Amino acid sequence: MKNLFLFLCLFLVAPAFVKAQTNNYTGELEGKKIKGSMTFHKDETVTGSFFYVSSPEKVYKISGTNFVQGQVEIIVSYAGKRVSNGSLTKTLTDAYIVWEGSLMLENGDGESSYFIFRRPR
DSSP, X not given: XXXXXXXXXXXXXXXXXXXXXXXXXXEEXXXXXXXXEEEEOTTSEEEEEEEETTEEEEEEEEEEXXXXXXXXXXXXXXXXXXXXEEEEEEEEOSSEEEEXXXXXXXXXXXXXXXXXXXXXX
C-alpha cells in the first residue's frame, strides 16, 4: 500500500517538474541565413529568438503557442515591436526536424516571407 501511495504521488507530482525543452536551429528567412532557438513549454507556449547570420547584433524574439501537435502559431518582434506573425508546420526527415511556413509582415502591405528552422534529429 505504501508503494502504491508513493507511485501515485510521483505520477501526479512529477509532471510539474518537467522542464521546458529548448533546441537550437539554423534556417532561412527572406532567403537569408538565420540561427536561433525555440523553447517548448509544458503549458503549450513557445518562446525563442533568432538572428540573421549577417547581423548577429539584431535579435528577433519569438512568442507563440503550440496548441496543435505539429503546428506553432508565432509572433516575431524586434525591439519590442511586432514585425510579423504566422504559422509553422513541423515535418520530419531522416536527418532533420523542420519547422517551416509563411510569416505575414506587419507593414500593412500583406507581404509574407518564407521561414524555415531545422535541427538534426
